[in-house]
Amino acid sequence: MQGQNQQQAYDRGITIFSPDGRLYQVEYAREAVKRGTASIGIRTKDGVVLAVDKRIRSPLMERSSVEKIHKADDHIGIASAGHVADARQLIDFARRQAQVNQLRYGEPVGVETLTKEITDYIQQYTQVGGARPFGVALIIAGIANGEPRLYETDPSGTPYEWKALAVGADRSDIRDYLEEHYDEEMDLDAGVDLALAALASANDDELTPEGIGVAVIDVETERFRELTDEEKADHLADADLLPAEGEAEGTDETDEPEDEE
Secondary structure, three states, X not given: OHHHHHHHHHHHOOOOOOOOOOOHHHHHHHHHHHOXXXXXXXXXXXXXXXXXXXXXXXXXXXXXXXXXXXXXXXXXXXXEEEEHHHHHHHHHHHHHHHHHHHHHHOOOOOHHHHHHHHHHHHHHOOOOOOOOOOOEEEEEEEEEOOEEEEXXXXXXXXXXXXXXXXXXXXXHHHHHHHHHHOOOOOOHHHHHHHHHHHHHHOOOOOOOHHHEEEEEEEOOOOOEEEOOHHHHHXXXXXXXXXXXXXXXXXXXXXXXXXXXX
C-alpha cells in the first residue's frame, strides 16, 4: 500500500523525479502526442515538406477549422500532433518570437534559433509546480542561409534535427517507411510524393485531398506555401493513393479525443 502511495506522489508531481530518474508527467505528455493524428516532415535538397493527416471526423465540421499546419514566418512552417490547444499556444509564441527577432535585428529569425526558443519555453513547464507539460510535438521546417532545416520539439523541451521524421499516431510504422525510402538527393516533388506515400502507409494506402494537408518551403523562394486541393489530388493520383469512387470520405469513426489532432 505504501508503495502505491509513493507511486502516486511521483505520478502527480511534475517537479519530482522518481527513484529511477523519470518524470511521469512528461511521459504522459508524450502519450498524448501519440494519440494525435500523424504529421510528417521531409528535408530535400530543394526544400522541406510538411504533410499532415487532418481527416474530418464529421461531414458537419468546417474543414478550415482543422489546422495542423501553420505558418510561423515567411520562411518557416510548423506541423503539430497532440493537443490542439497546446499547439496553438506554442504557434502563437513562435510567431511572436519571429516578429521580435525581425524588429530587434532587422532580419528573419533562424530556424534553429526559433526551435531552441520554443523548446526553452516548453522546458520551463517541466519544472514548475502547478503547471503541466505541453501535450504536443511540433515539426519545425524552414530555410536558413539557403539550406533546408527540419526540427522536432519534444514535450520534455528537447530539440532534434532530422532528415525525415513523423510524430503522432503510427509514428514507428511511418518512420520505418521513411527510413526505407528516403533519399537525400530527391527533389521537392519527390519529397511530397514520399510524404504522402508514408502517410498512406498508415491509412490503408488511401488518402483524399480534403483529408490531408501539405505545405512546402523551397530553397529558391524561401517562402512557405500550402498546396491546393487540386495540387494534392494530382500527387495522389500519380501515386495511385486516391480511394475508389463511391467510398465515403471524412466520416470515419474514431475514439480519439476531440481536443487532439
